[in-house]
Amino acid sequence: MRFGTPLLVQDVESYDPILNPVLNREVRRTGGRTLITLGDQDIDLSPTFIIFLSTRDPSVDFAPDICSRVTFVNFTVTHSSLQSQCLNAVLKAERPDVDNKRSDLLKMQGEFQLRLRHLEKDLLQALNAAEGNLLDDDKIITNLETLKKEAGEVAKKVEETDAIMTEVDNVSQQYVPLSQACSGIYFTLDALNQVHFLYQYSLQFLLSIFNFVLTQNENLKGVSDSKTRLDIITKDLFQVTYNRVGRGMLHSDQITFAVLLARIYLKGKASAGVTFESEFSVFLHGQDSASLLTSKNLPDIKGLTVEQRAALSRLQSQLPAFRNIVSAIGNEQHFNAWLETVSPETEVPILWELPAAQATPVGTAIYSLLLIQALRPDRLLACAHMLVFAVFGQGFMDATRSNLDLGPLVEQEIKANVPVLLCATPGFDPSGRVEDLAADLKKTLTGIAIGSAEGFSQAEKAINAAVKQGKWVMLKNVHLAPSWLVQLEKKLHSFQPHPNFRLFLTMEINPRLPVNLLRSGRVFVFEPPPGIKASLLRTFASLSPTRMSRAPAERSRLYFLLAWFNAVVQERLRYAPLGWTKCYEFNESDLKSAYDTIDTWVDSASKGRSNLPPNQIPWSAIRQLMSQCIYGGRVDNDFDQTLLDTFLSRLFTDHSFDHDFVLVSDLDGQAGKNILIPEGTSREEIVAWTKKLPSVQTPSWLGLPNNAEKVLLTNMGKLMCLTVLFFCLTSS
16 A cells, blocks of 8 residues: 555455445545555555455345445356357367467458558548648659558458458357357356255356366267267267266256256257247246136046146147147047056157157157146156256266266366365265275375364364375365355465365255355265155164164164154155145254153163063153154144154054054055064164165155155146246346
8 A cells, every 4th residue: 555556355255344444545644645544553555556356256245335435347257258258169179270260360350450540540641741732742642542552452351351251250150059058058057056055156167067078078089070079069068067067966956957958958959940949938837827727718628627628728829739639639549548657758649740840859858748747747857857868868867866976076077176065964974985985095084073173273284284295185064164164265265286185075055155165166965865765774874783782672672663753754844735834854963862862761761671561661751752842842833743743652652562563554555565563673683674665655654645746746846847937037
């Protein structure tokens, strides 16, 4: 400030009020000096001093009083600028000859235009310097003729370069759809944070994908045809984007993202006239068919509900391909049988009439999607998968379906300056994967638990050492210190790490995680699979064999009853508001408290004996504590409380020690087919019994009607449509 040196203040998303006097220009003049107070000091202020405030967080909102005192310059990318940037990159990689010619022509055009301006200026100066009659001044005449001749030559060269530039642009035009797709993908990624706070992506993230597809693509080896290469690059751009983004998404959001990518891809096929935009519009507004329920002109089709008939009427009126759908249904002999099948999306009857240009696998998939939405909305998500496969191929979503292999990603894909964020739902700890990976790759790994003051200092020391030596560091449970993570991200941004350095951060999914950290790192989401079987296996994996084998012997049976009860309680959350009236925050801490409660009461009742008769177990106390404190403490609805008490009274009873105690009766609607409590009491026997359970469970296991699954899937399909519609509206 004293010497007039420009000052750059970075990361001002957390504005410091100490800057107020500077922004307000609160200066005073004393004895010829210009002073400003900063903190508790008076400092000379140079008239040439200027201050720049910058932030890397595009989502930050500044207060109006700050906005009124500064000049904003927005460097965030726009659709057109990103499209130009991507076009330049693809031309440089695929057609360097065209790119060089284009650059040279642009330079020549600039030089020619500049020369024309100089000639015009020389002409004006010559006319201004003329004395007397212009026609009598031979020098002026000669000068004008020279200027005219030179201007003609320059204009001719400009025309020639314009003609060549037109040819170059024709070649470049082939790559415009790719650059448009890249731009569309980025702005879709940029808006994903409105679906979930965890989805934060920087421009550098997308450009790294684009650069990888262009320069490190194994599928391009040995391919010389430019059109074939363009097709490969385009498909791989979408594939790599889905792979890298999908691994960091919740399972329920992956199909939504895949459909968004499919729509962007089809929009790039506009030149072929097969974008299917009108069909997409009808699909996304599919919920509007409810407004037709009062119509008296619904088609009369036997076996269909009013909602289904209204949806068909909407298709018939809005899409020409469905204009004869009613008669087509009448001619389809097995229509009603098809409608009742478990997976109708696999064999959708052709009830539409398409022109040749749209009669493609993609066209069939889109019209099948529309028909399934109208007649079997519970199968909409499954049909959406088939649309994605029709657009991109069967293996498009494989990367998010298989178990995540961190090895190749950490070694080949993720760079040293990119932290690896392992986000998990409560109760799921991904740190073991990192420890196993470090052991397999023979890497030195330092693991530190965050949460205490000692943990912070140990973490900083470990990171400072590992950055220089190329070692691995894993910080556990960093969601407990979100404010410290802000400082860590700034520190990582300034590092020049050793190429072998890797930083792993394990955390629970938490909305207080810093945006800049999510944008600069690679996020991997770990979700436990749904279902009672998976829940039981997770529970027993967290229980040591020693704890389960403690006396009395009846303790392990109580542990199993609690594990089953917890699985039912948690699984019913998926079916809210059918399972519970709202999504209560039942978590692993409730389960741990319940185990401790069982231990306390069983130890008190057994008094060190090796066996405890079932009728001497304090059932009432255990049920009451779980009902009113541990689980019931989160319940605020009378019906839900009654439901919770019913499950407790049914499970925690003397009869649970009978060998024929029924956990699930009339399995999958088959009378007399029941699931009985396991006979074994050791941890190994119970786990073996659990692994034999069916992998897919129906809602009847949870005490719900089997159509609850249909309601759940229907609601999930509606949510997907609304999300995609939101993106379409915001992008337009």
